[in-house]
Amino acid sequence: MELRTLRYFVAVAEELHFGRAAARLHMSQPPLSRAIRGLEADLGAVLLHRSASGVSLTPAGTALLDEARALLGRAERLRVRVAVAAGASTVTVGILGDGTDRGATRLAAVYRRRHPDVEIRVRETDLTDPTCGLRAGLVDVALTRGPFDETGLTVRELRADPVGAVLRADDPLARRDRLSMADLAGRRWFQFPDGVDPLWRSYWNGGEPREGPVVRAVQECLQAVLWNGTVGMAPLGHTPPEELTVVPLTDMAPSRVVVAWRTGDTNPLVRSLVRLAVTVYRG
């Protein structure tokens, strides 16, 4: 029994489905099945009922789920305690000021309560740098959106938001309940300044170069649409101002909400924050 095995079990017990649990663990299903069987042998108890109608927990499995969660939580706290004792006691989180995500503040609150001796700083950035200054070292963890150039960074997906076209309410297309990119051909789009991440620019342009006003932040995007009659894309799920509408786009890949950090960053505070992010966004 190792911590890794327990993480496996928790995933299976929460998903009640080997395939989904394997996907969540970024591995394939057979080794996961084996690992759980091994755990059962090790503990000398049947943890799961496997039937055609699905997977369910035995009493022993229920007990283990409870205990394993507690143990893994303590293991995480251990990492942070050691890091604090070693002197590294602050971590800086970058959040993208896209106005759609309330998860970041919840995460910060949960982290503060769990690790009171760690100072957590939050730095909000505008839309011109989806990495929130991660590469430059301005932040240690970025809660942001894809897509962007990921070289040197490690990225974990937290959520995927479908995107829609942002239109003036009086736009002829604004009454449609969905649109495709073809409907928007030839329209002006708001632009990010030169020099920002090409993947990011291209995505929010709908995949092709466009003409339009340059913007740096959410409010500017909205103003650009209002004043100039341009269009743009935004994740669904937040309510736009009254004069604007967001119409779902059927043929655009969803925008991924991700947590990112520098690949190889050894700071355990970073890792613990990332893990907490994943669980907070999942639950």
Place this chain on the structure above:
Amino acid sequence: MELRTLRYFVAVAEELHFGRAAARLHMSQPPLSRAIRGLEADLGAVLLHRSASGVSLTPAGTALLDEARALLGRAERLRVRVAVAAGASTVTVGILGDGTDRGATRLAAVYRRRHPDVEIRVRETDLTDPTCGLRAGLVDVALTRGPFDETGLTVRELRADPVGAVLRADDPLARRDRLSMADLAGRRWFQFPDGVDPLWRSYWNGGEPREGPVVRAVQECLQAVLWNGTVGMAPLGHTPPEELTVVPLTDMAPSRVVVAWRTGDTNPLVRSLVRLAVTVYRG
């Protein structure tokens, strides 16, 4: 970071010596060094100061020792909880009635306090079966003495007691402060009955066949010496009755106090009891 790694660290941190820690972990020193270095890299903190004058803990190491002990304790409890939830809630301990060992009762008390929902039964046996009925399944764990035939069993040493010759106080040899086997040549020794473990018989005979009265328990041994003028061996460390003396024997291997269980026994209660035994006897 895995539980195994943390066990390694605890061993090193307690011994403050890589070689001794490796011995305690039944492994060689180089992989242990590597594992600790890996742990330091993983946690991003220096845990130990290595100098020619020895190994010492850094603040981070101190914090980790504390947290790791707690975590490993919880892991052990987890195993027991799961076993109990799975229905296996009693464990039987055999103790050898040799009258010298108070550790067994202390162990049972500690175990009961730590795992109140486990019923622990104690079964004391006489000197004719050093395995306390382990092979026959009468007990799950034996707290006993070596040497005995270990096939099918796994044995872990807890302590090693030097042995002495048991003599009547008026015996000419009783005034000596140490003896060798040669001094006792030709003397009658108390005997264990036919059929008991040959290794065990031979050891307590001092390695060669002897004549003498047959005994089955400690009191019978003592009476045999008192009444018949025979001699025998006993571990040092307990005070004999007034009329008897125990004189250290210089050329006999010490008697090992051991904990034993059936090899491959999957009962986690057994494993947890064994681990607790090792720590209780060490501390």
Place this chain on the structure above:
DNA sequence: TGGCGGCGATACCGTGCGGGTATCGTCGCC
């Protein structure tokens, strides 16, 4: 001061285990 011994680090090697892909067995369910 130079030889020696103790001890942790390093180099190198082999094996077992944890990961992968391909496929099977066995249920429900149209």
Place this chain on the structure above:
DNA sequence: GGCGACGATACCCGCACGGTATCGCCGCCA
């Protein structure tokens, strides 16, 4: 009865963990 979903099994590969041999460094003592 065929099919699809899903967990189990078979088989393979690479790496990490454990081993032995040796080094480097420091302290100690003659």
